[in-house]
Amino acid sequence: MTQTNATKYGMVIDLDKCTGCGACMVACYSENNVPFKKDESNKLDSINWIRVFKISNRKPYPDTEVCYLPMPCMHCGGIGDHGHSPCVSVCPATATDYDHSTGIVSQIYTRCFGCRYCMAACPYHARKFNWWDPVWPGDMEKYLSPNVSARMRGVVEKCSFCFHRYQLAKDRAYHEGRHQEPLGENEYQPACVESCPAGAMTFGDLNNPKHAVYTLKKNPHAFRLLERLQTNPKVYYISSREWVRRAGDNYLSHEETGSIKRAAANHH
Amino acid sequence: MKIDRRSFIALSIGASVGIHISPAPWKLMDDAAIWTQNWPWTPVPERGEVSYVRSVCTLCPGACGIMVRKVNNRAVRIEGMKNHPVSSGGICPLGLSGLQYLYGPARVKTPLKREGKRGEGKWKEIGWDEALSAVTGQLADLRANNNPQGVAWIAGSDRGTIPRLIDRFLSAYGSPNFIRPAGAADTLEQAVYLTQGQLGTVAYDLENTNFILSFGAGLLEGWGAPVRMLHLHGKRDKSRTIVQIEPRLSDTAAKADQWIGINPGTEGTLALGLAHVIIKESLYNMEFIENAATGFAGGADKDGQTRQGFRDMVIENYAPESVSRITGVPARTIEDLARRFARADKKVAIFGRGQGSLPGSMSDGLAVHALNALVGAIHQPGGVSVVSDPDFAKWPESSIDETASQGRQQPRIDGAGTDAFPYSRYLMTQLPEIINSASGDAPIKALMVSEANPLYTLPDTAAARKAFDRIPLIVNFSTFMDETAAYSDYILPNHSYLERLQDVPSPEGLPYTVIGLAKPAVKxxxxxxxxxxxxxxxxxxxxxxxxxxxxxxxxxxxxxDALADHWRQLNGKGFVEIRQPSSELAPYEFATASAKFEFLPSTGTDTGDDKLPAWPQSAPLPIEGDAQRFPLVLIPYDSMRLANRNIANAPFMTKIIDDTILKKQLVSVEVNPQTAGRLGIGEGDTAELSTPRGKAVVRVHLQEGIQPDLLSMPRGLGRWGFPDDWYINDKGVNFNDLIGPRPDPLSGLDTAWGIRAQLTRV
Structure with missing residues (x-):
C-alpha cells in the first residue's frame, strides 16, 4: 500500500499571505458543526480543527515582527508514509486510522471512547476533546449541516481535511462515470482553503504534478513543523522570513535553518 | 467456611477466570461507551435537497457576494460568491458567522413595548397593529403641534434605497434630522471638496498602484471593503510596496514591506514633512503643480490678502529634523521615504486610522490629500479619485405641506450644515453634548434608530445614555436586541439580513461601482x-x-421601480458592475472657482477662512487628559475578529479571539514590556485602566510591537445589551466608555484618536 503514485492530499500555507483574519477557523466551524461554549478563552478546552497561532520574533520596538500560523491537523504519514502517525499508532479503539488511498487521518466519533491517548501523542495539539455536550442556543440547531455528524460528550475530534467533501466529490464522479480517474484539483477543496480571502492556502494531491501543491511544496522557503520528529506531515508552510522558518522546529543554536528539513528529506 | 490461604487463592483465581469467561463486563463496558454517546439531545441534522441562494452580505459595508447553502428550508452555510467584482470569492469570518445571527437568540422576535425602566430589560410583546398605531400616533401629534423637526432618525448608512426611503419619509414629514455615524471618509470627502470642489465618495485604485503609503489605515483589518483588501494582499507581488505608519504593530504593519513607528496623532505632521523633502528635492509632479494647481507658490486670496504658498510654508516649517522631533520618526527615514514615494511609478497616500470609523482631523486629512496632489496621484491610475453614486433611482416628485416645509427649514439638531460646520453632513458625535446641555425640554422629542447602535458606538457612552434618557420617545427597528434597543420604548423588529430584500450600495474606496442585491435566503x-x-x-x-x-x-x-433597468440583472446575477471614468472631469480639471486644485482652500463662507487649518501651525491637536495624572496614552485598534459597529460578535467570532486578547471576562491592554517593567506590571496581571472619562479592570498583555508609554485596546468588546445566551455580554470593555469626542474646529467631526490614561496594578 505504499506505492508513491497514490493520492496524497496535502496543504501548502503561504505565511507571507496569511493576515490572521481567522476566516479559516470560522469556515471550519460552520462547515463541520463545531460547537462553541460561553467562554472559549481557555484554549485547552476550546474545540478548533484549525487554529491560527501568532508568533513573534520578540525584538524590541520598532524592530518587532509577528507572523500568523494556521495549524490544521497535519495528517502525518509517519516514516516512509506507512501510516504510523503518532495518533493512529496509539489508538486502542481504532477510532483513528490512516487512509492509504488519500493520506488522510480519519476520526470515527462513535468508536472513540475518550481515552485521549491520541491527544497526548499528537505533537501538534491538533486533537480536541468534547468535555461537554454541545449546546446550540436559540434556533441555531437549524443551521447544522447534515454532511458532518454532531459530536457528543466524551469523544475526541479533529480536522478531517473536510473528508465529507471528498466523499461528495467521489460520489459525483462515480455518478458521472469518472470513478476511474483521479478527482480534479477544484473538485475537492476543504472549507478553510476555499474561504481564505487572501488565497494563502493551497490544497491538492502532493503526488500529482498537475496540482499546485506539488510545485509549491518544493519552494526553497517551504518547511513543515517539527520535522525532526519524523512525523512526515502533509501540511507545508512557506515563509520568506528566516526567523519564521526557524520557529517551525526546535533548532539548536548551532544548527543552520533548513538543516532539519534536509535531514528529514534524506530519511524519508 | 474457614478462609485459609489456599481457599483464598483458589477463590481469587476462580473469580479472575470467571470474570474473563463471562461476557458481562465487556458487554457492560461496551454498553457504557455507547450509552455515553447516545444522548438524545445530540442533534441529528435533517437531510434533504441542497440548494444555493445568491445574495450579498450586509453585516458590514464591505458588500461581499455570498452563496447561502440550504438543505430543504434551512440555511446551513454561507460561502463566498466566485468571481464577485468586490470579494472575488473570498469571505471574512464575520460573513461566515452569518447564520448565527439569523438563528441566534439575540433576535427580536415580535414587536416589543418597554415595561420597566429604560435598559432594565422588561418588555411586553405586542402586535404590529398596536405598535405601529402607538408610534405613528405620537409622530402625528408632533406634527399637529408644528414640531416635526423634533423627530430625528439615526440610520447606519445614508446610501442605498432604504436610507433614502427613510430620508424621503423625514422630508415629507418635515424633519431635517436624518443622521448617520461619520468616519474618515467624511473628513476626506470635505478635504476633497475644499481642494477640488467635487462631491462624492473618495476611491483608491489600489489594484493598479505600485506604492501605498498608509497613515495608519488598517488595510488588512477591515478598512474599506475588507475582503477586497485581503484578496489584493494575496495577489501581491514585488511590484507593489506598502509602507504602514502607525505607533503599533498592527496586522497591516506586520504584512507591510516597511512599518514606521510614529508618535500617535502626528501623522499629518509627517505627511507635511514628506512634502518638505519632495518639494526641496524637486521630486513633485511639475506638470500637475504648474498646470492644475493653485496656492502652491502663494499669492493673494479672494479678499486680496497675501497668503503664504503651500511650498514656502512647508519649506519653512517642516524640515525633517523638526518633523522628526514631533513624530519620533528619524529624519533619515523621512527623507528616504519621501524619495521612494515620489519616485514610485504609481503611488497613493491613504488617510484614516484602523477601519476608518474614526473621522480624524481636517488638518490631517488635508495634509495627506495635499501629499497626493504634490505627487500628482489625483484622478490618475493607481491614485485617488472621486466616485459618485449612480443616480439610477427614479423618484417621483412629491410636494410637501406647510408644516413639513417649516420643519425642514430648521437647523439640523446635530449642527451639521449650519454656519459653524458648513461642509459636514452628519455630526452624530455632537448629539449627546447638544442634548445634555439643552435647557428645558430635550431638543429631540422622538428618536428613530435603524441599523445603528449609538449607545455602543458613540464616544463617552455614559454621556450618550444620559442624553438618551432625556428623549421622550425612542423607537428602534433593530433585528437584534442590543444596547440601544435595550434603551428604546418600542422595538419594531426588521427582518434579519438573510430574510430581506434590499439593494446594497458600492462599498467605500472602490474605484468602480458595484451595486448588489441582497435576496431573502429563507422565509x-x-x-x-x-x-x-x-x-x-x-x-x-x-x-x-x-x-x-x-x-x-x-x-x-x-x-x-427604483432599480429600473438594473432589476433583471440584479435579480439573476446578484450584482451590477458599472465601470465609469473615475471622475466626470478630466484628470487635471477641478470644480473649484479657479478650476484648479487649491492647496490653500478657502471656506467660501461668511465666517471666513480663519477656521481652516492654518497650515504652519497644524501641530497635532492635543488629546484629552492631564499628563500628570494620566502619564500614558490609550489608543484603540481594530481587528477582523471583532465586530465593532452596531452588531456584536457572533459566538464563532468570539471563539477565534486569541486568549492574549480576551481571557475569561477580561480584555487585555497591550503594553510595551519596558513600560510594564517601570509600572511593576507583568504578563497576565490584572490592572485598573483609568482615563478622564472612565475606569475599567483589564488584563495586561506584554507586546514588544507597541510604542513605549502607549496602551492599546481592541474595539468591539464590552457589550451589555445582548441576551446572555448570545455569549458576548460582559466580556471586556467598550473602548467608547473610556474616551470622549473632540470635535474638529472646521468640520465638527470627532478627531479623538486616543486619550490620556493610567494603568495601575490591582
Whole structure:
C-alpha cells in the first residue's frame, strides 16, 4: 500500500499571505458543526480543527515582527508514509486510522471512547476533546449541516481535511462515470482553503504534478513543523522570513535553518 | 467456611477466570461507551435537497457576494460568491458567522413595548397593529403641534434605497434630522471638496498602484471593503510596496514591506514633512503643480490678502529634523521615504486610522490629500479619485405641506450644515453634548434608530445614555436586541439580513461601482417586518402629503421601480458592475472657482477662512487628559475578529479571539514590556485602566510591537445589551466608555484618536 503514485492530499500555507483574519477557523466551524461554549478563552478546552497561532520574533520596538500560523491537523504519514502517525499508532479503539488511498487521518466519533491517548501523542495539539455536550442556543440547531455528524460528550475530534467533501466529490464522479480517474484539483477543496480571502492556502494531491501543491511544496522557503520528529506531515508552510522558518522546529543554536528539513528529506 | 490461604487463592483465581469467561463486563463496558454517546439531545441534522441562494452580505459595508447553502428550508452555510467584482470569492469570518445571527437568540422576535425602566430589560410583546398605531400616533401629534423637526432618525448608512426611503419619509414629514455615524471618509470627502470642489465618495485604485503609503489605515483589518483588501494582499507581488505608519504593530504593519513607528496623532505632521523633502528635492509632479494647481507658490486670496504658498510654508516649517522631533520618526527615514514615494511609478497616500470609523482631523486629512496632489496621484491610475453614486433611482416628485416645509427649514439638531460646520453632513458625535446641555425640554422629542447602535458606538457612552434618557420617545427597528434597543420604548423588529430584500450600495474606496442585491435566503422566521414596508405603512397612516410621497404598495414594488433597468440583472446575477471614468472631469480639471486644485482652500463662507487649518501651525491637536495624572496614552485598534459597529460578535467570532486578547471576562491592554517593567506590571496581571472619562479592570498583555508609554485596546468588546445566551455580554470593555469626542474646529467631526490614561496594578 505504499506505492508513491497514490493520492496524497496535502496543504501548502503561504505565511507571507496569511493576515490572521481567522476566516479559516470560522469556515471550519460552520462547515463541520463545531460547537462553541460561553467562554472559549481557555484554549485547552476550546474545540478548533484549525487554529491560527501568532508568533513573534520578540525584538524590541520598532524592530518587532509577528507572523500568523494556521495549524490544521497535519495528517502525518509517519516514516516512509506507512501510516504510523503518532495518533493512529496509539489508538486502542481504532477510532483513528490512516487512509492509504488519500493520506488522510480519519476520526470515527462513535468508536472513540475518550481515552485521549491520541491527544497526548499528537505533537501538534491538533486533537480536541468534547468535555461537554454541545449546546446550540436559540434556533441555531437549524443551521447544522447534515454532511458532518454532531459530536457528543466524551469523544475526541479533529480536522478531517473536510473528508465529507471528498466523499461528495467521489460520489459525483462515480455518478458521472469518472470513478476511474483521479478527482480534479477544484473538485475537492476543504472549507478553510476555499474561504481564505487572501488565497494563502493551497490544497491538492502532493503526488500529482498537475496540482499546485506539488510545485509549491518544493519552494526553497517551504518547511513543515517539527520535522525532526519524523512525523512526515502533509501540511507545508512557506515563509520568506528566516526567523519564521526557524520557529517551525526546535533548532539548536548551532544548527543552520533548513538543516532539519534536509535531514528529514534524506530519511524519508 | 474457614478462609485459609489456599481457599483464598483458589477463590481469587476462580473469580479472575470467571470474570474473563463471562461476557458481562465487556458487554457492560461496551454498553457504557455507547450509552455515553447516545444522548438524545445530540442533534441529528435533517437531510434533504441542497440548494444555493445568491445574495450579498450586509453585516458590514464591505458588500461581499455570498452563496447561502440550504438543505430543504434551512440555511446551513454561507460561502463566498466566485468571481464577485468586490470579494472575488473570498469571505471574512464575520460573513461566515452569518447564520448565527439569523438563528441566534439575540433576535427580536415580535414587536416589543418597554415595561420597566429604560435598559432594565422588561418588555411586553405586542402586535404590529398596536405598535405601529402607538408610534405613528405620537409622530402625528408632533406634527399637529408644528414640531416635526423634533423627530430625528439615526440610520447606519445614508446610501442605498432604504436610507433614502427613510430620508424621503423625514422630508415629507418635515424633519431635517436624518443622521448617520461619520468616519474618515467624511473628513476626506470635505478635504476633497475644499481642494477640488467635487462631491462624492473618495476611491483608491489600489489594484493598479505600485506604492501605498498608509497613515495608519488598517488595510488588512477591515478598512474599506475588507475582503477586497485581503484578496489584493494575496495577489501581491514585488511590484507593489506598502509602507504602514502607525505607533503599533498592527496586522497591516506586520504584512507591510516597511512599518514606521510614529508618535500617535502626528501623522499629518509627517505627511507635511514628506512634502518638505519632495518639494526641496524637486521630486513633485511639475506638470500637475504648474498646470492644475493653485496656492502652491502663494499669492493673494479672494479678499486680496497675501497668503503664504503651500511650498514656502512647508519649506519653512517642516524640515525633517523638526518633523522628526514631533513624530519620533528619524529624519533619515523621512527623507528616504519621501524619495521612494515620489519616485514610485504609481503611488497613493491613504488617510484614516484602523477601519476608518474614526473621522480624524481636517488638518490631517488635508495634509495627506495635499501629499497626493504634490505627487500628482489625483484622478490618475493607481491614485485617488472621486466616485459618485449612480443616480439610477427614479423618484417621483412629491410636494410637501406647510408644516413639513417649516420643519425642514430648521437647523439640523446635530449642527451639521449650519454656519459653524458648513461642509459636514452628519455630526452624530455632537448629539449627546447638544442634548445634555439643552435647557428645558430635550431638543429631540422622538428618536428613530435603524441599523445603528449609538449607545455602543458613540464616544463617552455614559454621556450618550444620559442624553438618551432625556428623549421622550425612542423607537428602534433593530433585528437584534442590543444596547440601544435595550434603551428604546418600542422595538419594531426588521427582518434579519438573510430574510430581506434590499439593494446594497458600492462599498467605500472602490474605484468602480458595484451595486448588489441582497435576496431573502429563507422565509422570515419570526413576526418581523421589512423596515421599508414599515416606513411606507407609517407614511400611509400619517396620510396627506406624507402618504402622497409614497405611491408604492410595499418596498419590493418600490425597489423594482427604483432599480429600473438594473432589476433583471440584479435579480439573476446578484450584482451590477458599472465601470465609469473615475471622475466626470478630466484628470487635471477641478470644480473649484479657479478650476484648479487649491492647496490653500478657502471656506467660501461668511465666517471666513480663519477656521481652516492654518497650515504652519497644524501641530497635532492635543488629546484629552492631564499628563500628570494620566502619564500614558490609550489608543484603540481594530481587528477582523471583532465586530465593532452596531452588531456584536457572533459566538464563532468570539471563539477565534486569541486568549492574549480576551481571557475569561477580561480584555487585555497591550503594553510595551519596558513600560510594564517601570509600572511593576507583568504578563497576565490584572490592572485598573483609568482615563478622564472612565475606569475599567483589564488584563495586561506584554507586546514588544507597541510604542513605549502607549496602551492599546481592541474595539468591539464590552457589550451589555445582548441576551446572555448570545455569549458576548460582559466580556471586556467598550473602548467608547473610556474616551470622549473632540470635535474638529472646521468640520465638527470627532478627531479623538486616543486619550490620556493610567494603568495601575490591582
Amino acid at each position: 422570515p422566521l419570526y413576526d418581523t417586518r421589512h423596515i421599508g414596508d414599515v416606513v411606507i405603512e407609517m407614511a400611509k397612516t400619517l396620510g396627506g402629503f406624507v402618504a402622497d410621497a409614497f405611491p408604492w404598495n410595499d418596498y419590493e414594488s418600490f425597489l423594482k
